[in-house]
Amino acid sequence: MPEPSREQIASALHERPAIALTPGTRLDAERPGSLPVSPSAVWDLPGGTAWVYRGEGNPGLVRPVILADGFGTGPSELESSWQLLEFGDYPLISELRRRGRDVILLGHHERGASILDNSRTARAAITRALAERLGGTPLVVGGFSTGGLVTRHALARMECEGRDHGTGLYFSYDTPHRGAWIPIALQAFAHYVKDLDGRFSDQLNSPAVREVLWRHIGVWDGTPGPSEERVAFLAQMAAVGEWPRRPRLIGVANGAADGVGTDVRPGELALEGKGRSVIGTRLHAQAPGADEPVARLRVAAAKTHEVRTKGLASIDGAPGGSLEGFGILADGLNALHPDLGLQTAVHIRSHCFVPSVSAVDVGDPDTDAALYQDISALLAGAGGLDDFRLASRNEPHALVTRELCSWLLGHLP
Structure with missing residues (x-):
């Protein structure tokens, strides 16, 4: 033939x-047996969409948590977000709502667009959440994978511009900080x-x-080398001070801490x-x-x-x-x-x-010595984050687990 x-x-x-x-489902994976719950509201934002789910018993936005979508291509999809956050190893959306937290799932029209462009969508979501919030509970803002970079830049830029982001805690979930x-x-x-x-x-x-x-x-x-876009992105992060300074900064990683690959x-x-x-x-x-x-x-x-x-x-x-x-x-x-x-x-x-060292911002992945270092021996605050937690074993990127989510929920203000 x-x-x-x-x-x-x-x-x-x-x-x-x-x-x-x-990350997430393979081409041959079965679709989840349950459909996403209908949101309380849908926000049309510049460059994206936010799906709002009120906490149990809340008359409006009382204790908002913004979760930004991460690495991928094409538009963010509500069903995919629910499959990652609710139908996997741990039902994070349900648990947040059960605790009285209002969940705002932040998606982008194009996940492959510049992180700096999608940061504009995050800033719009933060501004709207502040405008609709009932009371003065600080916002919790963060994201999964590159969503952690999107929200990190958004908060830092708002501070540079003298804008109030009203955020008490920033978190990242297996975000490639380095x-x-x-x-x-x-x-x-x-x-x-x-x-x-x-x-x-x-x-x-x-x-x-x-x-x-x-x-x-x-x-x-x-x-192989850093692309021109990466060099420009790192320069923009430096221009806004690398990190926001007002909120507490925490992160979790799907990689192990003991240096064993x-x-x-x-x-x-x-x-x-x-x-x-x-x-x-x-x-x-x-x-x-x-x-x-x-x-x-x-x-x-x-x-x-x-x-x-x-x-x-x-x-x-x-x-x-x-x-x-x-x-x-x-x-x-x-x-x-x-x-x-x-x-x-x-x-x-x-x-x-x-790499674990990248997710908790304690080292660049330049050498085997850096990649395979024992992070468990480092003190909190060794990198840009005030505190962090790594998984007990190496696991799939952005996997939502009870181990990491329990630690994360325990640090919410």
């Missing part, structure tokens, strides 16, 4: 949902198949991803092509060294291209919140018709996405 043409492969890819590296990581092998593959289906590449080149990734490449054979070994084969259209494709976990092969790329082509890196740490197996990046790619390709020859075998589904 002849190898499918590139046109046939491109057409098949576009008929399927886009391969997108986002940067996130998507393996160079995955980034290279996404850009390599851009002419077949550009959606995967477009996600990894979106403004938010460029701003948040510790190391980024914009083309398959690019040199996962069983992913540096340089280990993560994914390999098995179908005739991808024979020769091999994606590896990141390894340190001066000339490390991380990917061999071949998709419906005669030639195989190699991608090498130098000077990067062994970050894929580091302690932190994980993302099923290799698994998501394999699932997307294996869902296509076998005749297309895109079948793959995945040996490592997950990689570190938000």
Whole structure:
């Protein structure tokens, strides 16, 4: 049987949902059995939407908690937010409302937009919550994943502008304060198949991803480094003082504190092509060294291209919140018709996405020594946060757990 043409492969890819590296449900996951509860109100905001749920017995907004949506592509969806926050390991929305807290789920028209642009939506939500609040209870403002960066910038900018944000507590939930990581092998593959289906590449080149990734490449054979957008984003954070100063600052991380990573070994084969259209494709976990092969790329082509890196740490197996990046790619390709020859075998589904040191702002993910340090030996306030809590084990990024939520709820004013 002849190898499918590139046109046939491109057409098949576009008929399927886009391969997108986002936390949460996989393409084949079942939808939740319960639908989201209808909100008390829906706010149309510049660049986004807020779904408001009053606390039990509250006549209006009495004790508002703003929860900002995080990493992803496309618009925020209420059902996805509920699946993350309510239908997972711990029913956070219900528990907040049971305690008399008014939950404001803050979504964005485009999650892949610049964090600085979505910060404008957060500032509008904070302003409206203050205007509608009954009484003087301080706001609680924070977010999950990049939502923690969105709200961190929003509060800090409001302070710089002399605006009252009325916030007593800021929190972040597995937020990449010092940067996130998507393996160079995955980034290279996404850009390599851009002419077949550009959606995967477009996600990894979106403004938010460029701003948040510790190391980024914009083309398959690019040199890993901080993108121009990340440099500009860090400069804007510095311009507003890095952190808000008025509220108490706390954070939780889905990564472990003891410095012990996962069983992913540096340089280990993560994914390999098995179908005739991808024979020769091999994606590896990141390894340190001066000339490390991380990917061999071949998709419906005669030639195989190699991608090498130098000077990067062994970050894929580091302690932190994980993302099923290799698994998501394999699932997307294996869902296509076998005749297309895109079948793959995945040996490592997950990689570190938000290193523990980044989520609690105690170190940059530059070296193995920093990534694998024992954070449990550090005192509270070692980084930008006043206090933090890490998970007892490395777990999926943004997973809402009883362990972390119990600590978080115990610190609400």
